Amino acid sequence: MKKRILALLLLVSLLGTVLSGCGDGSTEQAPENGQTNGSTDAGTQGNAITVGIAQDLDDSLDPHKAVAAGTKEVMFNVFEGLMKPTSEGDLTPAIAESYEVSPDRLTYTFTLREGVKFHNGDTVTAEDVVYSINRCAEASETGVLQVEAFSVIQSVEATDDHTVVITIAEPSNEFISYMTTAILPADYDQQDTAPVGTGPFKFVSRTAQDSIVMEKFSDYWGTPAQLDKVTFKIIENADSILMSLQSGAVDLFAHLTSTQVAQLGSDFNVVESTMNLVQAMYLNNKAAPFDNEKVRQALCYAIDKQEIIDLAFDGYGSPIGSSMYPAFGKYFDDELSNYYTRDVERAKALLAEAGYPDGFSMTITVPSNYQPHIDTAQVLVEQLKAVGITAEIQPVEWGTWLSDVYAGRQYQSTVVGVDASNMTARALLERFTSQADNNFINYENDDYDALFAQAQACYDDAEQTEIYKQMERNLTEHAANVYIQDLADLVAVRNTLDGLQTYPIYVLDLSTVHYVQ
Amino acid sequence: MKFAAKRLAMLLVTMVVVSFLTFAAFSVISGDAAAAKLGTEITPERLAALQAEMGLDRPLMVRYGEWLAGFFSGNLGTSYSYQQPVADLIAPKVLVTLCLSFLSFLLIAAVSIPLGVWSIRYEGRTGWFWRFWDIVRTVFNQLCMAIPPFFTGILLSWLFGILLKWFVPGQFPELTEHPGGALRYLFFAAVSIAIPRVAMTVRMLRSTIISEMRKDYVRTVISRGNDRGSVLYRHVLKNSLVPVVTFLAQTMAEIVAASIVVEQVFGIPGLGRMLVASISNRDYPVVQVIVVILAFWVVLASTLADLVNQQIDPRLRLGGAK
Numbered sequence: 036m037k038k039r040i041l042a043l044l045l046l047v048s049l050l051g052t053v054l055s056g057c058g059d060g061s062t063e064q065a066p067e068n069g070q071t072n073g074s075t076d077a078g079t080q081g082n083a084i085t086v087g088i089a090q091d092l093d094d095s096l097d098p099h100k101a102v103a104a105g106t107k108e109v110m111f112n113v114f115e116g117l118m119k120p121t122s123e124g125d126l127t128p129a130i131a132e133s134y135e136v137s138p139d140r141l142t143y144t145f146t147l148r149e150g151v152k153f154h155n156g157d158t159v160t161a162e163d164v165v166y167s168i169n170r171c172a173e174a175s176e177t178g179v180l181q182v183e184a185f186s187v188i189q190s191v192e193a194t195d196d197h198t199v200v201i202t203i204a205e206p207s208n209e210f211i212s213y214m215t216t217a218i219l220p221a222d223y224d225q226q227d228t229a230p231v232g233t234g235p236f237k238f239v240s241r242t243a244q245d246s247i248v249m250e251k252f253s254d255y256w257g258t259p260a261q262l263d264k265v266t267f268k269i270i271e272n273a274d275s276i277l278m279s280l281q282s283g284a285v286d287l288f289a290h291l292t293s294t295q296v297a298q299l300g301s302d303f304n305v306v307e308s309t310m311n312l313v314q315a316m317y318l319n320n321k322a323a324p325f326d327n328e329k330v331r332q333a334l335c336y337a338i339d340k341q342e343i344i345d346l347a348f349d350g351y352g353s354p355i356g357s358s359m360y361p362a363f364g365k366y367f368d369d370e371l372s373n374y375y376t377r378d379v380e381r382a383k384a385l386l387a388e389a390g391y392p393d394g395f396s397m398t399i400t401v402p403s404n405y406q407p408h409i410d411t412a413q414v415l416v417e418q419l420k421a422v423g424i425t426a427e428i429q430p431v432e433w434g435t436w437l438s439d440v441y442a443g444r445q446y447q448s449t450v451v452g453v454d455a456s457n458m459t460a461r462a463l464l465e466r467f468t469s470q471a472d473n474n475f476i477n478y479e480n481d482d483y484d485a486l487f488a489q490a491q492a493c494y495d496d497a498e499q500t501e502i503y504k505q506m507e508r509n510l511t512e513h514a515a516n517v518y519i520q521d522l523a524d525l526v527a528v529r530n531t532l533d534g535l536q537t538y539p540i541y542v543l544d545l546s547t548v549h550y551v552q
Numbered sequence: 553m554k555f556a557a558k559r560l561a562m563l564l565v566t567m568v569v570v571s572f573l574t575f576a577a578f579s580v581i582s583g584d585a586a587a588a589k590l591g592t593e594i595t596p597e598r599l600a601a602l603q604a605e606m607g608l609d610r611p612l613m614v615r616y617g618e619w620l621a622g623f624f625s626g627n628l629g630t631s632y633s634y635q636q637p638v639a640d641l642i643a644p645k646v647l648v649t650l651c652l653s654f655l656s657f658l659l660i661a662a663v664s665i666p667l668g669v670w671s672i673r674y675e676g677r678t679g680w681f682w683r684f685w686d687i688v689r690t691v692f693n694q695l696c697m698a699i700p701p702f703f704t705g706i707l708l709s710w711l712f713g714i715l716l717k718w719f720v721p722g723q724f725p726e727l728t729e730h731p732g733g734a735l736r737y738l739f740f741a742a743v744s745i746a747i748p749r750v751a752m753t754v755r756m757l758r759s760t761i762i763s764e765m766r767k768d769y770v771r772t773v774i775s776r777g778n779d780r781g782s783v784l785y786r787h788v789l790k791n792s793l794v795p796v797v798t799f800l801a802q803t804m805a806e807i808v809a810a811s812i813v814v815e816q817v818f819g820i821p822g823l824g825r826m827l828v829a830s831i832s833n834r835d836y837p838v839v840q841v842i843v844v845i846l847a848f849w850v851v852l853a854s855t856l857a858d859l860v861n862q863q864i865d866p867r868l869r870l871g872g873a874k
Contacts, residue, residue: 085723087722091829093633093634093829093833093835094589094591094633095589095635102589102590102591102592102593103591104592177605178589180593227635228635241634242644243634243636243641243645243821243826244645244821244825244826245724245821246821268819270722270819271816271825272817272819274706274817275721275722275816275817275818275819278706278709278710278713279721279722279723279819280722281714281721282713282714282717282721282722282723283720283723284720284721284819404832432832433588434582434583434584434587434588434832434833434834435581435583437583437587437588437590437591437592438584438587438594438599439582439583441592441594442587442590442594442595442596442599472595472597473592473595
């Protein structure tokens with residue numbers, strides 16, 4: 036018996052020695068990507084990079100089903116529509132070579148580009164286009180999300196192999212913007228897990244909670260990607276993100292905080308752009324006391340956007356005053372950003388008028404996985420104190436936020452960012468019409484609804500832009516929400532890399548990224 | 553034999569109870585897999601339609617019964633988030649977490665037992681140096697117990713990863729392709745898990761040995777002319793090991809809990825990360841299987857501890873077989 040115990044002890048300590056020895060033997064196996072640290076030999080790395088992303092693509096990879104912004108952001112490299120957004124915010128023909136609109140604006144004739152290939156080697160045919168558009172219009176298949184703007188489609192027809200004719204019921208200025216909907220092969224049913232598109236990168240593999248691998252698609256119709264391979268590595272922990280960048284494991288990471296960027300060191304360049312989100316304290320316009328416009332306005336006067344940006348974001352971020360962000364160019368009205376400036380006396384007076392001379396208590400529900408929103412809420416709490424409002428932050432899980440706040444509309448106020456699915460003002464403004472499914476703030480304003488209907492019926496771009504601006508002004512004047520900012524997007528790029536282009540929508544385009552010679 | 557049967561039955565009951573509790577917990581918290589899937593595209597109508605399609609609108613017991621039947625017939629189901637079979641999704645991660653837990657356990661056992669015994673050697677000596685040493689030892693021990701693994705993890709990544717470049721933080725080598733590199737990577741994660749538990753085990757072993765040394769039989773053996781050292785190894789240590797082995801088995805459960813955090817810090821694609829992500833996605837087919845695996849793991853550890861203890865102390869054997 037004694038011997039047995041002794042043997043056990045010996046074995047255990049022996050294993051311990053072996054294992055700790057294992058830690059010392061660092062020279063035998065050099066880290067594979069270690070060379071990324073050196074700036075001279077770009078050729079030795081096999082022209083591959085690792086991109087860090089903070090959340091997994093734990094979604095369907097089918098572009099017609101994917102919901103998460105993070106999934107769409109990455110899969111932008113794999114899929115294309117008839118049209119494709121450019122980094123300037125315009126549209127450029129992609130799978131379509133050109134299109135014509137009939138004089139009555141009801142018929143769109145798309146001529147497909149010759150010889151566009153899917154990643155599985157098949158050539159894109161008019162039939163694939165018809166299938167893809169119909170799939171999103173009908174949304175009869177499980178999980179496929181209906182594209183609202185496709186409800187005007189009357190017919191989609193392939194007149195020959197290269198021509199697709201789409202007829203719509205009423206003219207729409209914005210219809211073409213929705214033609215960025217991904218084109219998929221008609222006879223393929225593995226999109227959920229092994230997606231096939233036409234983009235500059237083809238999908239290779241996904242390992243849950245670990246990585247997504249893409250390779251250059253050599254038969255791409257346009258300018259081919261400059262990198263041969265991109266590995267998206269999922270790193271959720273904020274400290275690990277920094278560590279992975281510094282260790283050389285990761286070459287590029289988007290959506291960093293100003294604190295993280297400050298610690299990066301000289302190996303990285305920081306590309307600053309915008310997140311393209313409307314960050315606001317969204318108010319449930321049907322829940323007391325926010326059903327009173329004066330109370331909502333009082334909140335707007337109580338807060339100081341610039342102070343939030345300075346305190347919580349080190350000064351990175353652009354203040355906004357309505358549901359529109361600067362990257363949208365012509366639709367953005369900068370005047371609204373300063374419509375309310377901090378005025379404690381006025382806020383108190385408005386509260387008194389509304390019947391709350393001593394303020395009130397409120398709850399700010401915040402999804403706990405979004406630190407920037409929590410940080411913002413913390414500053415808000417302090418600012419609201421000055422006008423006598425006691426706000427309490429209630430962090431909830433994302434799933435709970437979706438079902439209780441977003442779908443159930445059971446909340447008082449919440450701090451989140453709302454994005455646009457495509458580059459139309461409609462994508463941001465339609466949700467506040469009283470009948471919209473996603474009008475989670477319960478905003479009801481007859482003028483607003485009328486303006487929206489007017490905008491939809493308008494074909495003149497300048498006139499339509501003006502109407503959209505009036506809608507934005509309507510949201511501001513009635514203090515629908517307490518608008519705060521469009522967050523800054525800080526992207527760390529290893530200094531051996533160049534060519535990253537940023538977009539006015541939430542995507543990460545890697546096709547132009549390349550090593551510096 | 554009777555013992556084995558009893559244990560097996562206990563294992564089954566534990567697993568069923570744990571899996572049911574997990575299942576029930578999911579029906580209590582708000583938000584379900586359908587809501588998570590729809591994300592910001594959620595509308596009450598879409599939610600209801602998807603819930604019906606996924607079968608989430610059926611009663612809890614029906615769904616649980618279905619899951620249990622599937623589990624015992626070897627069908628672990630399909631992940632809602634990834635739309636892949638749970639078995640394929642989890643298998644490589646089980647291996648990684650198993651390696652990490654096993655490494656941590658070995659480290660704890662291999663370091664704490666010799667260290668605990670060594671710490672007794674100078675017990676009872678007087679003089680300013682030994683008093684000072686006692687303070688240093690206690691403070692260090694407390695410190696090690698207090699440091700949370702995630703902090704040690706960050707520290708180790710920085711020291712061995714960034715400064716010494718012994719491994720590349722954030723670049724975990726594929727376990728089956730580069731087992732050497734992967735084990736080295738896991739070693740650092742295991743160290744950060746092990747440090748507080750080693751401190752606890754040492755403290756525990758130390759106090760057990762000290763109280764054992766004060767017992768009458770030790771005084772008798774020493775007074776008969778045996779030297780202190782051999783008494784310590786031949787009699788005292790053996791008698792002190794029983795509570796330590798039991799403690800180590802409990803540690804097994806703690807290792808698993810700690811590995812969830814440490815996997816995040818080191819970027820190790822193990823079960824822990826998968827579990828956390830699946831819970832927030834309400835992806836219960838995945839959560840269920842992971843929870844059952846972890847429960848199995850913990851019950852197995854305590855069974856092994858009992859077996860070892862019976863080897864050390866025959867009296868326990870009698871107790872177990874009655």
